[in-house]
Amino acid sequence: MNINGKRTALVIGSGGIKCAAAIGMWEVLRNEIEVDSIIGCSGGSVYGALIAQGADIEYMMEGSKAIWTSEIMEGYTTNLRAARNGSMKFDERSGLVDDQYLNMALENVASDLTFDQTKIPLKLVATDLADGEKVILSEGRVKDAVRASLAIPMIFPPWEVDGRLLIDGGVSDPLPVDVAIQDGADIIIAMGFTLSYRNRLRSMAAVQEQMNSIYMNNILKATYAFYNLAHHAEIFLIMPEFEQNLSLFDVDRIPEIIEKGAEATREVLPHIKRLLSEMAS
């Protein structure tokens, strides 16, 4: 519901497979709240794109299963070894996995959809590899923007959009609430995720992954704290909690992830509805 001209934005942050929780969030919100715009980042860009085009819940679940599989990591181990011993040439366009499978899987997310065709206005966030600047994508093919926003550094090759080589949006802004603030949203519903930490670090790759998680979680905290203080109205944070660590490919746990998303949303929904109804009266 758009109350007294108040605008509501939905922001889905980075978090890999955890972002499937956005399906549960949308199941709870779709008949209760009218959303005026959607912003997605990294894994959240997949679900932002699906929700913005009006995909049904079943389709979103199937799309999730197609993306978060071990096949998207095709070639990782071999290429990691080759990159270490120097037999694989690595430059700014390289990644440790062959991205063919990911690119195919993204066909199910957006195919040839363009930003001007979405039912709800959509913006996706990526990062410029050349200077670390946050890049807001809102024109052209949605699939290209999702692919760029999802390009985990070193793992997936960066993706070129309009002459800029782009990587994962989570590197610059894991929960881009600021994009909604800039667009004039009053009520911002933000689904965010922290990255899990490993219990054991037994390889260089594991230590590297742990460092990435630490960096990303601290960027999330710093940026979210600032946005909270900067925003003139309301930010409702939805942060699903997972008892056990999730790997990027825990496809079998997608129903559980969705339920956690729904559960966390149900906790916050009464507060959102109360605010909206008070605004209407």
Next chain:
Amino acid sequence: MEIKDRKINDITVVGFAGSIDSLTAQQISAHMDGLIAGGASKIVADFSQVDYTSSAGLRVVLLAAKAARGNGGDLFLAGVQKQVEKVLSLTGFTSIIKLFPDVDSAISNF
């Protein structure tokens, strides 16, 4: 939003009950401004009956803490519920405002 004050020596304990959001933030803000204008500097905000706080609520708490510190005192949060603590933690509030499990332990830390 229900707000109740009590005084324990030179410490003001403010109890809140309900949700802190943009609907209630103004009421809380006016209340805290009044306390601080009246000379209160050592303040314990009892959050044990606060079930939710949004960004608007956080801003009010931060402003009150800044004002209390400006008066030479501080503002401590007591009895914060898990859901509220999650938001406080992600916004970095737990590193700039001290949290205590209950009012008594907050008072004993002044």
